[in-house]
Amino acid sequence: MNQKMEEERAKEEETWSRETVPKVMRIVSSRLPQRDLISLLLVSPSLHRTLLSYSSLWLVIDLREMNNAGNRLIAALSMPRYQNVKQINLEFAQDIEDRHLDLLKTKCLGSLQNLESLNLNGCQKISDKGIEIITTACPKLKVFSIYWNVRVTDIGIQHLVKNCKYIVDLNLSGCKNISDKSLQLVADNYQEIESLNLTRCVKLTDGGLQKILLKCTSLKSLNLYALSSFTGEAYNKISLLSHLCFLDLCGAQNLSDEGLACIAKCKNLVSLNLTWCVRITDAGVIVLAQGCTSLEFLSLFGIVGVTDKCLEVLSSFCSKTLTTLDVNGCVGIKKRSRDELLQLFPYLRCFKVHS
Amino acid sequence: MSEVDMAVIKPEMMKSYIWLQTADGSIQQVEQEVAMFCPMICHEVIQKGMGSSKSYAISVPQRVNPASLSLILDYCRFHQVPGRSNKERKSFDEKFIRMDTKRLCELTSAADSLQLKPLVDLTSRALARIIEGRSPEEIREIFHLPDDLTEEEKLEPLKNTTDDPRIRLLNRLYAKKRKELKEKEKLKIVEVEEDRVDDRSVDDLLSFINGGEGDSKGVRTSKNKKKHRRKKDQQKSASANETIKTHKQESNGLNSLCPCAEAGNEFRPDQGETSNMQDVEDDIFARKSEFDDGDVDDEIDPALKEKIDREVEDFARRLNSDWPERMQEILSLGQEIRPLHYSVNGNGRRNAKNQIGSRNDITPDWPHGWNNFDQMLMQVV
Numbered sequence: 012m013n014q015k016m017e018e019e020r021a022k023e024e025e026t027w028s029r030e031t032v033p034k035v036m037r038i039v040s041s042r043l044p045q046r047d048l049i050s051l052l053l054v055s056p057s058l059h060r061t062l063l064s065y066s067s068l069w070l071v072i073d074l075r076e077m078n079n080a081g082n083r084l085i086a087a088l089s090m091p092r093y094q095n096v097k098q099i100n101l102e103f104a105q106d107i108e109d110r111h112l113d114l115l116k117t118k119c120l121g122s123l124q125n126l127e128s129l130n131l132n133g134c135q136k137i138s139d140k141g142i143e144i145i146t147t148a149c150p151k152l153k154v155f156s157i158y159w160n161v162r163v164t165d166i167g168i169q170h171l172v173k174n175c176k177y178i179v180d181l182n183l184s185g186c187k188n189i190s191d192k193s194l195q196l197v198a199d200n201y202q203e204i205e206s207l208n209l210t211r212c213v214k215l216t217d218g219g220l221q222k223i224l225l226k227c228t229s230l231k232s233l234n235l236y237a238l239s240s241f242t243g244e245a246y247n248k249i250s251l252l253s254h255l256c257f258l259d260l261c262g263a264q265n266l267s268d269e270g271l272a273c274i275a276k277c278k279n280l281v282s283l284n285l286t287w288c289v290r291i292t293d294a295g296v297i298v299l300a301q302g303c304t305s306l307e308f309l310s311l312f313g314i315v316g317v318t319d320k321c322l323e324v325l326s327s328f329c330s331k332t333l334t335t336l337d338v339n340g341c342v343g344i345k346k347r348s349r350d351e352l353l354q355l356f357p358y359l360r361c362f363k364v365h366s
Numbered sequence: 367m368s369e370v371d372m373a374v375i376k377p378e379m380m381k382s383y384i385w386l387q388t389a390d391g392s393i394q395q396v397e398q399e400v401a402m403f404c405p406m407i408c409h410e411v412i413q414k415g416m417g418s419s420k421s422y423a424i425s426v427p428q429r430v431n432p433a434s435l436s437l438i439l440d441y442c443r444f445h446q447v448p449g450r451s452n453k454e455r456k457s458f459d460e461k462f463i464r465m466d467t468k469r470l471c472e473l474t475s476a477a478d479s480l481q482l483k484p485l486v487d488l489t490s491r492a493l494a495r496i497i498e499g500r501s502p503e504e505i506r507e508i509f510h511l512p513d514d515l516t517e518e519e520k521l522e523p524l525k526n527t528t529d530d531p532r533i534r535l536l537n538r539l540y541a542k543k544r545k546e547l548k549e550k551e552k553l554k555i556v557e558v559e560e561d562r563v564d565d566r567s568v569d570d571l572l573s574f575i576n577g578g579e580g581d582s583k584g585v586r587t588s589k590n591k592k593k594h595r596r597k598k599d600q601q602k603s604a605s606a607n608e609t610i611k612t613h614k615q616e617s618n619g620l621n622s623l624c625p626c627a628e629a630g631n632e633f634r635p636d637q638g639e640t641s642n643m644q645d646v647e648d649d650i651f652a653r654k655s656e657f658d659d660g661d662v663d664d665e666i667d668p669a670l671k672e673k674i675d676r677e678v679e680d681f682a683r684r685l686n687s688d689w690p691e692r693m694q695e696i697l698s699l700g701q702e703i704r705p706l707h708y709s710v711n712g713n714g715r716r717n718a719k720n721q722i723g724s725r726n727d728i729t730p731d732w733p734h735g736w737n738n739f740d741q742m743l744m745q746v747v
Binding site: 024027028030031032034035038039042043044047050051052053054055058 | 429468471472474475478486490491493494497498499500501502505506509510511512513
């Protein structure tokens with residue numbers, strides 16, 4: 012009797028560890044962040060084998076904020092399980108330099124072929140050379156992000172457009188040494204681009220922006236945060252971007268009501284940041300309200316020339332959709348307490364965007 | 367009473383039932399609207415016309431045990447009622463998943479078999495929360511998983527993509543050990559005490575490295591044993607040097623080298639000393655073939671020999687320690703080692719935490735060479 016019980020128990024244990032657990036782990040592991048996924052791998056060899064067989068788990072390498080990232084990346088890409096990796100995230104990783112990218116290219120070229128998304132945000136040691144290396148290794152790149160890197164210049168962008176033909180999302184926020192030349196390159200090569208972030212690229216002028224606005228008509232998201240040297244010459248052409256949903260013009264001190272009226276022609280606009288656009292008055296906002304009836308996010312922070320009038324008009328057109336409205340510092344608006352705003356915009360959840 | 371009688375007496379109780387059969391053979395009937403909430407059962411009813419009577423009971427998938435089925439039906443019974451608010455449903459769900467991990471896993475598996483996605487989502491989210499932030503060892507405990515490495519698998523060579531000489535050394539030691547294991551099997555030698563194996567290997571290692579000193583037989587005196595045990599006790603202190611020096615005087619053949627991997631689970635929170643092992647190990651390996659012949663002294667310049675001696679004492683001491691600690695040390699040796707240094711994330715707070723031995727301690731049990739990258743990744747947590 013005892014033996015039979017033992018046999019049964021052994022069988023149960025077997026079922027548990029050989030069938031139930033792998034099945035359950037497969038289901039659960041798709042929800043786990045990388046760190047916990049790796050913990051699971053280390054639990055036992057059979058679980059290790061099981062998890063490795065699910066290739067969809069191994070499409071992302073996340074080395075955000077890690078030190079010794081260059082070597083870790085090389086080690087990771089040498090592993091068969093990452094040979095189809097689609098996304099690599101090195102945001103704020105330390106110890107990653109051009110030479111690591113070079114080593115990667117020599118040793119792991121196969122694994123890089125399918126890479127679609129590369130995040131080098133904050134990897135300040137990477138230079139144009141590194142960009143040359145990695146873009147030649149990853150021809151299928153669609154998403155490229157390298158914010159806050161002052162070593163990147165137009166030369167780096169030249170390599171990018173030459174090697175990666177399918178970029179749809181480009182983030183150059185804080186790359187202060189980018190000039191109009193880069194915008195020309197982007198405009199000429201990426202007419203399908205959907206998202207472009209040029210925050211704080213202070214060397215850019217109307218000439219460069221115009222090129223983008225004329226050619227990159229698929230743009231859905233355009234970020235021009237903290238770029239104060241553009242004028243109506245460029246702003247007026249934003250109307251060409253008929254698919255535009257997201258526009259950030261924080262600090263656009265030269266934006267006039269006329270410019271805003273042109274922006275109002277982008278019917279699909281959902282999010283608009285006009286923080287510190289100090290020349291805007293009621294007239295501009297009224298035209299905006301009439302044009303962009305799907306607006307969900309609007310900041311008028313710091314604009315003293317707008318009054319309660321524009322809020323009333325805004326309410327009559329956008330009250331059903333607006334969920335974020337920042338009118339802090341708008342001293343021309345008298346009725347802007349939380350309750351008063353909720354009266355006009357019943358779906359408001361967020362009252363502060365800019366700090 | 368027959369069913370027909372019941373219908374006459376209580377007409378309002380006459381509703382449709384679906385017949386289900388579980389793997390253990392038992393058959394039950396379930397209210398139709400409840401059972402049909404499960405896509406798999408729904409499919410069987412609609413597409414195949416099953417479930418309308420006892421003899422045509424729908425066979426529930428094998429891994430759905432009666433307990434899980436019962437829970438699933440409870441879930442369905444609640445959620446299939448249309449009038450409930452989101453708040454009610456959420457509240458029910460929260461109470462529903464309060465069960466031990468084993469049952470939660472069985473439930474997940476069963477719900478998956480029955481294709482009941484909302485329940486799969488609910489249970490797998492709960493399991494993900496349980497797993498989050500835990501070490502592999504904790505996960506093993508929670509899920510009652512055996513650590514099923516065979517002796518051979520423990521000795522699998524590590525991947526050495528950056529040609530780290532320490533890993534080279536380890537792999538060679540593994541190779542030797544594997545060979546020894548095979549020979550053992552052939553000769554069917556009775557299993558040696560773990561202690562003895564460890565002792566011998568330290569001696570072997572030292573003599574292998576120094577080569578040709580003293581007698582070349584694998585003689586193990588009790589004197590050695592005693593010293594070695596003393597050495598083990600002193601392991602945690604820095605003064606292992608003395609005892610190891612005495613070992614150097616003896617030598618044996620070139621039998622087993624690799625200390626047995628299996629050992630207790632002592633955790634050593636300290637990171638290990640940094641030392642520049644590269645030169646030393648290069649020297650060691652450069653002379654390997656000569657060691658095999660057992661005649662080396664002429665080749666080694668005395669000053670270098672001194673240096674090697676000192677470094678080797680340190681290395682041997684570490685090699686002799688438990689496998690997990692050893693692996694950890696080797697892979698986490700300090701910054702000046704060029705190829706791979708896996709020190710803990712620069713976040714000061716985490717550093718301190720790791721040294722004290724928190725839940726995310728990097729010293730948990732990773733005995734296995736087959737996942738050195740993963741161990742490297744674990745270190746940052």
